[in-house]
Amino acid sequence: AQKVTQAQTEISVVEKEDVTLDCVYETRDTTYYLFWYKQPPSGELVFLIRRNSFDEQNEISGRYSWNFQKSTSSFNFTITASQVVDSAVYFCAFQTGANNLFFGTGTRLTVIP
Amino acid sequence: DSGVTQTPKHLITATGQRVTLRCSPRSGDLSVYWYQQSLDQGLQFLIHYYNGEERAKGNILERFSAQQFPDLHSELNLSSLELGDSALYFCASSADRTTDTQYFGPGTRLTVL
Numbered sequence: 096a097q098k099v100t101q102a103q104t105e106i107s108v109v110e111k112e113d114v115t116l117d118c119v120y121e122t123r124d125t126t127y128y129l130f131w132y133k134q135p136p137s138g139e140l141v142f143l144i145r146r147n148s149f150d151e152q153n154e155i156s157g158r159y160s161w162n163f164q165k166s167t168s169s170f171n172f173t174i175t176a177s178q179v180v181d182s183a184v185y186f187c188a189f190q191t192g193a194n195n196l197f198f199g200t201g202t203r204l205t206v207i208p
Numbered sequence: 209d210s211g212v213t214q215t216p217k218h219l220i221t222a223t224g225q226r227v228t229l230r231c232s233p234r235s236g237d238l239s240v241y242w243y244q245q246s247l248d249q250g251l252q253f254l255i256h257y258y259n260g261e262e263r264a265k266g267n268i269l270e271r272f273s274a275q276q277f278p279d280l281h282s283e284l285n286l287s288s289l290e291l292g293d294s295a296l297y298f299c300a301s302s303a304d305r306t307t308d309t310q311y312f313g314p315g316t317r318l319t320v321l
Contacts, residue, residue, distance in 0.1 A: 132312070140298060140312035142210070186251065195241060195253035195266055196300075196310060 097122045099189045101199035108177050109207050116172045116202045118187030124148075129163065129170045130188040130196065140186070146170065177206045211235065212301050212313035220319045226287040229316045233280055233301030239263075240282040241302070241310055242274055246295040257282055258304075289320045 098121040108114045120129065131143040144154060146163050154161045158175045174181050184203045188196040211234035221227055233240050242254040244267075253266035257276035268274075271289075276282040286293060296317050300310035 130309070138296065138317070139210070139314045140300075142309060142311055145309050194239075195256055195264060196243075196251075197253075198251035200250050 097124075097127075097189050097191065097197045099187050099197055099199035101185075101187055101202050103202045104200070105203045105205070107205045107207060110179060111176050113173060113175050114177055114204065116174075116185050116187075116204065118170045118172065118199060120168050120170065120187075120189050122168075122189065122191065124191045126191070128190040130190065131161065131170075131172050132186045132188060132198075133183045134186065134201070135183040143172075174204075177204075179206050179208050182206045210311040210313065212299060212311055214297075214299050214313035214316050216316060217314065218317050218319075220321065221289060222321055223289055223291060225289050225320075226285065227289065227318065229284040229286070229297055229299075229318075231282045231284070231299030231301075231313055233282070233299075234311055237301035237303050237311075238280065239302045239304060239308070239310075240276055240280070241300040242268075242282070242284050243298040243300065243312075244295045245298060245315070246292075249295075251298075254284070286318070291320050294318055294320045 100119045127148045129146045133141045160173045162171045184201045186201045187199040213232045215230045238259045240257045245251045254268040256264040274284045296315045298315045299313045302308040302310045
């Protein structure tokens with residue numbers, strides 16, 4: 096069975112600090128996809144990134160970067176120089192051929208000005 | 209803005225009642241997914257429709273049903289409502305029926321009193 100674990104329930108950082116959100120997944124599938132979504136206080140779910148299981152290249156998008164390591168079944172998300180607007184709940188999600196997303200329990204990030 | 213629309217944004221009703229939530233997918237997307245977000249269950253997959261046909265069911269109660277119409281919009285019907293049905297209901301759409309990225313609507317917040 097698939098499982099996504101986000102062990103960090105809440106994280107608080109001071110503005111401009113770097114922060115890493117952890118995501119560990121479990122699966123027996125060889126082909127799968129990993130996602131990060133952001134849920135700001137307004138409530139919507141915003142897509143951030145999608146990686147497939149065959150692409151372990153790290154990705155950087157502005158202040159955001161993602162580290163995918165199959166050896167440790169992890170897909171961690173780092174925000175560099177955090178800003179107040181980064182305050183949100185961040186969800187890691189997993190998808191296989193069943194098509195639906197399995198979500199982790201989310202990490203609530205609070206950036207203190 | 210993801211391009212997925214959901215109405216209404218908020219819904220307040222009483223136990224035992226029936227409500228209908230509506231979702232319009234992004235232009236060109238054939239797949240519609242429904243998810244429920246509650247405090248105790250987190251984000252859970254309910255049901256997936258592709259081009260008018262049901263493709264997969266998740267943790268959807270028998271009191272709940274959905275359909276996707278020829279114009280590809282979808283409706284989620286919740287009946288005999290209970291207090292525990294209070295949640296945020298999300299619709300997501302993707303281009304096809306496989307593991308394409310799902311883009312989420314703003315959600316409908318249902319409160320059952």
